[in-house]
Each structure stands twice: as C-alpha cells, then as structure tokens.
Amino acid sequence: MNARHNPVIKTTEDGQENYIPAPSRKRLVRLAMLLGQQKKQKMTSSEMAALTGWNRTVIRRDIYFLGIHNGVSNGYDVAVLRAEICRTFGIAEQGVHAFCVVGLGNLGTALLDDFSISGGVFFLAAGFDSNMNRTEILKSSVPLFPTLDLEEKIKSLNIEYAVLSVPDEKAQFITDRLVRCGIKGIVNYTNTFLSVPRGVGVENAGTITVLTKMIAT
C-alpha cells in the first residue's frame, strides 16, 4: 500500500535508490576521518566499535548501506573502505573543502590561530570581521577581509562552510547573508538559534548551548 515500506537502502550499480539514513551518513563520514589516521591495513567492525564507542552491528549496517563487499570474515580493508566513503559523499581525499571564520573577536581569532583547524579535508580559506581595522591589524596566515566583502569572497574563494563567531545579536543577520551566498553549512559558535532554509546545515557548538543540551543527558 505504501510505496517504499522497505528500508530503501540498496546502492544499485546505476546509482539510483542509494538513500542512506542521516545518522548512518554522519557516522560514516566521521569513520572515514578516523580510518585516515589508522595504520592498520584491516579492521573489524569490533575494532571500529572500540574506537568510536558505537555498537558493532550499527557499524556493519552503515557499511552495508554503502553497498560494497570487501570484508567477509576478515575485517574490512581500511583503504578501500575509506575511499568508498569518500566517493559516496563526495569528500575530497585531499583537502579542498574551503571554509571561513566570520567574526574575529576573541573566539574567532583563536580559531584562526589554532593550527589544528586546517586538517583532513577542510581548508581554512578566509576570515571576516566587520571591524576593518581588525582585519588589517591582525596577523594571520589566513587572508582576512572586511565583512563587507563577504559575498564576493565566498564566491571567489569557493567557500562551502562557515564558522560563525560573531556576537549573538548579529548571528541571524550574518546567517541570512551566508545563506544567500549559497553556503552549505554553518558551525554556530554563538548561543542563538539560527533559522535557515531546508538544505543548509547548522550545528550548534556554542559553549552554553552545548552545556544546556548536556544537562538533559
């Protein structure tokens, strides 16, 4: 009676019907990063479980969604698995997903300076601040621009993601501008709710917001 009452999971060879549920997607992408840091050549689902804290059945199911078969009774080939996840989600194996930091107050500047921030497949391409003095005075290996140029630079530098560390009261305003530029996702270090259209990702990472969530654990 209802179309698709079965899980709709097959990755058919012609590319249709390869829907993977959101929780699985997130785990898989995270797993890919982890596999990249691994020296072992083969890993079992149990080993991955130990490493991630996830249940081993869930890991097997996630991998099953990919539609590959490179593991039976020996564990999975780390390189093959990682490559397949990258292929499935369009993750570049070399670092080409550009992102920017908007708002160079204490937090934003710290993020800029933090050497570890460019890593894996992400590449910090720019910083923005509304205070033009600040973008001129701050020293950074990353190019800094006034927020005036936000739209132009996001286009020209092919920036896909933004880290938002502006004052709370400007958060929604900047978000709207980012959305209009076609940003794919925002890491929200402010402690406000952001409203974005469907299709734009938001992850709330502000200290208070996150602490708040944790109270309910």
Next chain:
Amino acid sequence: MNARHNPVIKTTEDGQENYIPAPSRKRLVRLAMLLGQQKKQKMTSSEMAALTGWNRTVIRRDIYFLGIHNGVSNGYDVAVLRAEICRTFGIAEQGVHAFCVVGLGNLGTALLDDFSISGGVFFLAAGFDSNMNRTEILKSSVPLFPTLDLEEKIKSLNIEYAVLSVPDEKAQFITDRLVRCGIKGIVNYTNTFLSVPRGVGVENAGTITVLTKMIAT
C-alpha cells in the same frame, strides 16, 4: 506479549515511570533557556515553533511528557512551563551549575575571556592549564589553577561540567581524570573521540569534527 509496547510516557504523580525520550529532553531544556528570555506571559506551541524551528506538534508532545496541564486553548503560561522544566531536570533557576575550562591555549583563553560564556544557569568557576606560568601570567576574572590541582579544585568548587580545549593528544588523558572526579559532562572542543563510561555526557564541538558531521547533511 512484550511488556511496555506503549510509549512509556506517563508522569505518574508518585514519580514512577516518568521516562522522557532523549530528543525531547534536550529540546525541553533548550526551551527552558529560551522561555527565560521571553517577555510574553503566554506562548502557544506555534510561537515556540517559530522561535526554535521545531514542529509545533513535537513541542506539544514534549510538554505533554512533562505531565502538566497548563495550556488548554490559551497557549502555555511561560513562567509555569519554565519552572516545571527546571524542576523536572533539576535545573537551578538561579545560576549554580559550575563548569570549568581545561586547557588555556588560544581557544581556552578566548573562552575564558568571552564575557557571554557565563550566562543562564551556568557559571564559569575555574580555568586549568598544565603550564603553571600561564595560569599565573594570564589575567582573568576567573580563578586559574595548574592542572595538577584539577582533582582537588573540581571537588572543592563543586564543578559539574568541563570544557575541554587541550591539545588533541592530551584529550583522553585529561578526560580520564575528569571522569574520575565525577564530572557530569564534557564539552569537547578537541577533534578527538573521547571514551567515557555510561552516564557521563560528551558533546563534540571541535570545528573539524563538526564540519565533518556537516558534510553528510
């Protein structure tokens, strides 16, 4: 045949069986914070939906889990609702949940300085760094201690939550120490997986980790 095939949701007056699902719990706590900033005396589920981006039915259901009835056909009484959420989750109405920042590098220091960080029900009670010089040199309105004193200070200051901004390679080591102190939850600004026993909350808020999750959106 199976015990509890019904949703197990009733808050009975004698306090048993008041299980609330995790997603609802998180939303409710977040909602309480928001209600605290509201000037209106009554709010409908639709208004809350507009404010949060959540579906209005989900909000009504969440409130339903609380087992109170203060809304019919008029919207909910903001103060009553907020008080009830606080009571249910043991949230202090005044700011008494103490937390600390561990690791005072760029990011940690920025978090310390960030004025907005103490707010709502959370109170920044201490900062820790393994570099004793740094804890002496840094100026801050928050007391700073060497990480040596972590255990002692967490006890004496009644610290419940920790913000982790140490270098990645120290993350698990510090986490283990925090767990042994009975910490309730950790906001993880490093980009590592933390392994903690059941009952301790972890929320990953490191830029790369969060960007990674977002790729799969």
Next chain:
DNA sequence: CAATGTGAAACCATTCACAGCA
C-alpha cells in the same frame, strides 16, 4: 570459528487526526 551480510523484529520518535475546551 570468527568474521561479514542481511531479512526481520523491535524499538523509538515524529506526525496525524481529532476530541474537548476556553
């Protein structure tokens, strides 16, 4: 035998649909 692969069951969360109330 210890691993994956996988249909089916169980579980959990969201949404529908509507009764009842101000």
Next chain:
DNA sequence: TGCTGTGAATGGTTTCACATTG
C-alpha cells in the same frame, strides 16, 4: 475558532538472529 491533549498511525533506526563465507 484556535488552542491543547492524546491515542493511533507512520516512519525511521537499531538490534537480533542466523545464514554464509574465508
């Protein structure tokens, strides 16, 4: 009429259980 309260239906994710395979 517009709101909450709520049983029931739906939809989605995890887990079980076991056949299969190296």
